[in-house]
Amino acid sequence: MNNRKCSHNSCNYEIYDSNKEQKCIFHCSKDDWYSIQNGKKFWNEEKVKEFWRRIREEKVTKKDYSFLCFVFPKFEKYPNAKQLNLDSKEWELVQGIKNIESINTLILDDKIDGINFWRRNSQLVFEKDVYFDGSKFLDGANFDKIRFEKKLNFIGCEFYGDVFLRYISFNEDAIFTAVTFNDRVFIYKSELINSTFTFLDTKFNSRIVIKNLTNKNSKLNFDYTHFLENSIVFLSEIEIDYLHIQNLYNFSENFRITNLKVNNDLKIIDTNLNNIEFTNNDFSSIPIITFKGASFDNVKFNNIKWGSINLKRFGSNRDIFRQIKHQYDQQSNIIDANKFYSAEMNAYKKEIKNEKWRTHWQDKIIFCLSRISSNFSKNFFLPVFCLFISSSLFYLISFYKLDYSKIESFNVFSNHIFSTDWKLIFNEILLYANPFNTKLKGSALLWILHKSFSTYFIYQFVVALRRQTKR
Numbered sequence: 001m002n003n004r005k006c007s008h009n010s011c012n013y014e015i016y017d018s019n020k021e022q023k024c025i026f027h028c029s030k031d032d033w034y035s036i037q038n039g040k041k042f043w044n045e046e047k048v049k050e051f052w053r054r055i056r057e058e059k060v061t062k063k064d065y066s067f068l069c070f071v072f073p074k075f076e077k078y079p080n081a082k083q084l085n086l087d088s089k090e091w092e093l094v095q096g097i098k099n100i101e102s103i104n105t106l107i108l109d110d111k112i113d114g115i116n117f118w119r120r121n122s123q124l125v126f127e128k129d130v131y132f133d134g135s136k137f138l139d140g141a142n143f144d145k146i147r148f149e150k151k152l153n154f155i156g157c158e159f160y161g162d163v164f165l166r167y168i169s170f171n172e173d174a175i176f177t178a179v180t181f182n183d184r185v186f187i188y189k190s191e192l193i194n195s196t197f198t199f200l201d202t203k204f205n206s207r208i209v210i211k212n213l214t215n216k217n218s219k220l221n222f223d224y225t226h227f228l229e230n231s232i233v234f235l236s237e238i239e240i241d242y243l244h245i246q247n248l249y250n251f252s253e254n255f256r257i258t259n260l261k262v263n264n265d266l267k268i269i270d271t272n273l274n275n276i277e278f279t280n281n282d283f284s285s286i287p288i289i290t291f292k293g294a295s296f297d298n299v300k301f302n303n304i305k306w307g308s309i310n311l312k313r314f315g316s317n318r319d320i321f322r323q324i325k326h327q328y329d330q331q332s333n334i335i336d337a338n339k340f341y342s343a344e345m346n347a348y349k350k351e352i353k354n355e356k357w358r359t360h361w362q363d364k365i366i367f368c369l370s371r372i373s374s375n376f377s378k379n380f381f382l383p384v385f386c387l388f389i390s391s392s393l394f395y396l397i398s399f400y401k402l403d404y405s406k407i408e409s410f411n412v413f414s415n416h417i418f419s420t421d422w423k424l425i426f427n428e429i430l431l432y433a434n435p436f437n438t439k440l441k442g443s444a445l446l447w448i449l450h451k452s453f454s455t456y457f458i459y460q461f462v463v464a465l466r467r468q469t470k471r
């Protein structure tokens with residue numbers, strides 16, 4: 001009998017199988033527990049079985065959920081229908097759990113004894129905080145069908161196989177801090193209840209799928225999260241109250257967010273959302289949307305319900321409006337582009353209003369002219385109207401002569417007005433306004449001013465027309 005204690009910090013378990021590291025079954029490196037063929041690990045089944053038996057015996061049944069620096073071998077396989085003695089209908093229930101309610105039924109169902117290797121013959125519930133600090137998972141890890149009543153912590157963990165977290169009920173926070181996922185991660189069909197699900201300083205090297213999440217007053221956080229080259233990110237069918245993305249580093253091959261609904265708070269801070277595709281997302285009920293230091297390069301927005309696009313909801317962030325408008329322009333989505341363009345101009349108006357006339361008179365004049373002449377290229381009728389008004393004014397100043405000395409009374413003046421051939425003058429104005437009429441007429445100074453304004457209004461007309469009808 002070897003009764004010596006494990007050499008790991010203050011570990012009291014005895015050394016397992018006289019391994020040279022002098023460590024217990026939980027802490028030993030398990031380098032000699034498997035062989036590798038064609039990149040796949042082939043495990044010593046006896047040792048794996050013993051490991052999980054000891055996990056149940058020493059940890060789970062004693063409600064000790066600290067797995068600090070444990071080195072996990074492959075996870076035991078679920079028993080199949082035959083082993084469980086289930087008929088096909090019952091097995092269907094186990095295999096194809098459709099919703100969260102059935103997870104609880106399943107948890108309580110005695111027939112499903114043994115479905116999860118963490119604990120046999122009772123509910124699959126972790127009633128206390130669970131810690132996997134510094135743990136290593138050498139092969140696939142499976143946390144399916146567990147109910148976490150308290151916190152779930154993965155800190156500084158490394159995963160070397162596929163990770164499954166499916167059919168889970170999170171009733172408190174779940175946090176992945178400084179975790180490296182070398183293989184795929186699947187977080188499926190789970191519910192978050194008053195829970196904050198956080199990835200902090202975490203690296204994804206392969207595929208990450210988060211799908212079918214329901215929530216009650218819960219948050220999803222990505223903070224200093226790295227999606228490395230060759231990774232594929234797919235977030236889908238998620239309803240969440242709060243989504244916070246901060247310092248996200250996206251080098252993924254493909255990043256899609258589809259059918260996401262955020263109810264209360266959306267924050268994207270100091271993040272480059274390059275190449276992310278947003279499809280069928282609903283942000284319409286969020287009171288305040290915060291995009292701070294976010295950039296949107298080559299981002300695709302398909303069928304996004306933004307709700308009202310105004311300065312109050314988006315925190316007057318002109319550059320964000322400009323970037324989103326630009327992305328919509330790239331996708332030839334003129335309607336949504338124009339909505340963000342309007343917001344951009346309103347933000348600019350607010351910005352320029354606070355500037356001094358002395359230093360920003362040019363900006364202010366151009367801003368006013370653009371607003372009056374075409375409402376920032378949103379109205380192509382306005383420049384035509386302005387062209388006519390300005391031409392009329394210049395024409396009347398240049399050619400309409402009134403001999404003031406002869407106007408002795410209002411009657412004389414009104415007679416004069418009524419006797420004028422306005423139809424002729426109207427025709428003359430139209431000819432004068434004709435942009436292709438370049439023949440100098442009347443005063444050269446007035447003529448050049450008239451032409452300058454006309455050119456400006458025609459330019460505004462073309463821009464507005466293009467903006468409304470291009471592509």
Ligand SMILES: [Zn+2]
Binds near residue numbers: 026028
């Ligand atoms: Zn130990």
